[in-house]
Amino acid sequence: MTSIDLVDLTKEYRGTRAVDGLTCGIGPGRVTGFLGPNGAGKSTTMRLVLGLDRPTSGTATVGGLPYAALRDPLREVGALLDAQAAHASRTARDHLRFLVVSNRLPARRVDEVLEETGLAAVARRRIGTFSLGMRQRLGIATALLGDPHVLLLDEPTNGLDPEGIVWVRTLVRRLAGEGRTVLVSSHLMNETAAFADHLVVLGRGRLLADVSTGDFIERYGRARVRVRTGDPVRLRAALLARGHTVAEDDDGRWAVDGATAEEIGAVAAREGVTVLELADDRGSLEQAYFALTTAEAEFAAATSPTAPQEA
């Protein structure tokens, strides 16, 4: 199976380090979410993997080979970097046709991917007339063209309607299920949580985390318990007495930070308070992400006050 390997990958643009000593592997059979704020180096990393930009130092390989050494690269790697990366005056069909021909792919792939991405009806229209969502679909069609082992998708849901977003989610899950290596960048946390098994998080070009989505939320997320009771006054007093912090939500539920449902359930039982609802809240990926990046920003500010600002 094919994986992407980055070893000490560094890219500098005029003194700014867009990617800074990045070492990690992106494995097959799962969807890896590639997270980080704008300017964290996600797109640059993808361009380095594709050999479009030359690294300042370090290496990026696919299945052990640099991209330029792949024989028919579209059979190995499919990429959506920028949905705009197609000449506006070509038709969708011609755009896919020259790619199919260059890599000796079967000609039927053009119609297959157009069908799969819902573009069959507009195949002979010029790309310049496409909406952002249609261009995005064409970008995904381009990535799927060579039936590749590895997929790099940079913000694939950009410009898609809710239906399209669900479609992309199902698509990337399926591709990973078929044993492919799927790297999907996004800055939308909840969306990423919906499809990523694993996360690679970048901040200022550095690797902040390389863990499974579950572990990430557990490690950085804020666990709490939500509870609704028939006797809020007594339960609240009992919880405060045991040193819990309790906050009331807008909808009449109580949120107890840093506790588990077992603990709160036990307290309620001892007090004889009726519990109407009781649930663990593991915290969202968004919370976990902000907890991590805030800590990182403070760390960066404390250790390198003269660090250049991200462009």
Next chain:
Amino acid sequence: MSVIPVLHSEWIKIRSVRASFGSLLAVFAATLAITLLVFATVGRAEAEDGGDPVFGAFYAINFAQIAAIAFGATAVSSEYAHGALRTSLSAVPHRGLFHTAKTAIVAAAALVVGLATGFATFFVGQAFLGPYAIGLGEPGALRACAGAGIYLALMALLAAGLTFLLRSAVAVLSLLIPFILIVSFVVGDVAGGAAAYFPDRAGQQILHQNPSGALGPWSGLAVTALWATAALLTGRLAVRRRDA
């Protein structure tokens, strides 16, 4: 990667963008239209006045070269519009191969259309000249017909090479076209010796029956070829070095 599929792919790219395919067709169509117009109206009168009958037959090449330059520039600049280059290089990451294939297709397309244009403009023009008409048997005529095609291909390659470097057809066209229409024309008469080595001046020696000056018909074309080669090599270096 294999060369033939990449060449085929480059041909599809030229065919599928209006600007590049349109200007390729314009090399032939515009030249023929102008030949028809000029020779049907003032052809005989010009021929009566005398002068080089071979060079006179290729008057319309002045317009063909503008179309050839536009073809070379737009065939390459389509890669630099809308970030298309990133998609192209992800399919053909070997940049030397990418550059070679595109150059070869531009050369082949421009040469085929250029040769057709050279011969067509000659025959169509002469058809209007009655007693003053010359045939391919006229000294220098066959050489000029073939030379016109080669010249047009070289001008397309000069433009293509510069476009790889400057990444914009607008930049290249606004550099080359004023150069050919004005600088070479005006400065050419003033500067004397050096102007004979300008790409257009040198290359057009082949259209004359008896070229005068330092460069002969073939050595003039060779000078144009040197200009085109220099532009292509500089462009190639840029393609290999730059981040896409």
